[in-house]
Amino acid sequence: MNLVAYPDREMLMVALADTIASQLRETLAREGRAVLSVPGGTTPGPVFDILSGVALDWENVSVLLNDERWVPEDSQRSNTRLVRERLLRDRAAAARLVPLYAPAPRPEDRLDELAAGVAAVLPITVLLLGMGADMHTASLFPGADRLAEALAPDAPVLMALRAEAAGEPRITLTAPALRSAMHCHILITGDEKRAALDRAAQLSEAEAPVRIVLNTATIHWAP
Ligand SMILES: O=C(O)[C@H](O)[C@@H](O)[C@H](O)[C@H](O)COP(=O)(O)O
Numbered sequence: 001m002n003l004v005a006y007p008d009r010e011m012l013m014v015a016l017a018d019t020i021a022s023q024l025r026e027t028l029a030r031e032g033r034a035v036l037s038v039p040g041g042t043t044p045g046p047v048f049d050i051l052s053g054v055a056l057d058w059e060n061v062s063v064l065l066n067d068e069r070w071v072p073e074d075s076q077r078s079n080t081r082l083v084r085e086r087l088l089r090d091r092a093a094a095a096r097l098v099p100l101y102a103p104a105p106r107p108e109d110r111l112d113e114l115a116a117g118v119a120a121v122l123p124i125t126v127l128l129l130g131m132g133a134d135m136h137t138a139s140l141f142p143g144a145d146r147l148a149e150a151l152a153p154d155a156p157v158l159m160a161l162r163a164e165a166a167g168e169p170r171i172t173l174t175a176p177a178l179r180s181a182m183h184c185h186i187l188i189t190g191d192e193k194r195a196a197l198d199r200a201a202q203l204s205e206a207e208a209p210v211r212i213v214l215n216t217a218t219i220h221w222a223p
Pocket residue numbers: 039040041042043044066067068069079129130131132136137138139
């Protein structure tokens with residue numbers, strides 16, 4: 001496991017934003033476009049704040065969420081809202097957001113059109129993942145109704161999943177879409193998640209979905 005431990009969260013966020021920006025910059029120089037895929041939740045806000053002010057050819061960057069909670073965009077639980085408020089502002093306002101939500105009662109109602117939008121920009125250049133203490137990543141929750149399908153090598157890029165721990169229905173990139181990323185980073189803080197990560201290394205992908213990227217990701221941790 002490739003784990004980088006930082007003395008504190010501020011140092012982590014600054015260093016991680018710098019690494020992400022360099023990796024995007026390098027791909028932009030070579031290919032003229034790049035794709036950044038990011039988590040929602042409570043941890044990544046400070047990385048977004050820093051990244052949004054970085055000088056980068058944002059016009060040619062597509063920003064994608066790894067997963068979304070099926071709630072309207074004005075909900076406090078909306079990952080799209082988080083990304084719009086914390087990442088897609090200042091210099092990064094020029095980036096293009098690839099939607100993972102469209103108003104409808106159920107994710108299945110809009111899945112095909114959202115999946116087409118995602119498929120059009122893959123593969124991901126830089127993937128930033130969060131992780132829950134239950135070892136879920138994106139919305140690949142242990143015990144989710146369609147987890148086995150989402151972990152399969154032939155899974156479609158995007159799926160709707162439901163899990164008790166998730167609250168609302170979710171829409172999520174699947175294992176093959178996440179694994180397609182050129183660079184992968186996992187951002188975790190606190191002792192509970194660090195212990196969960198150590199445990200994940202001993203478990204199966206179904207028990208600990210974060211395992212799908214554990215051998216390839218750089219893990220960034222601070223207390
Ligand atoms: O929408 C989501 O819930 C996420 O994308 C999810 O995978 C998140 O990264 C983890 O649940 C960690 O969340 P916290 O940072 O809030 O602990």
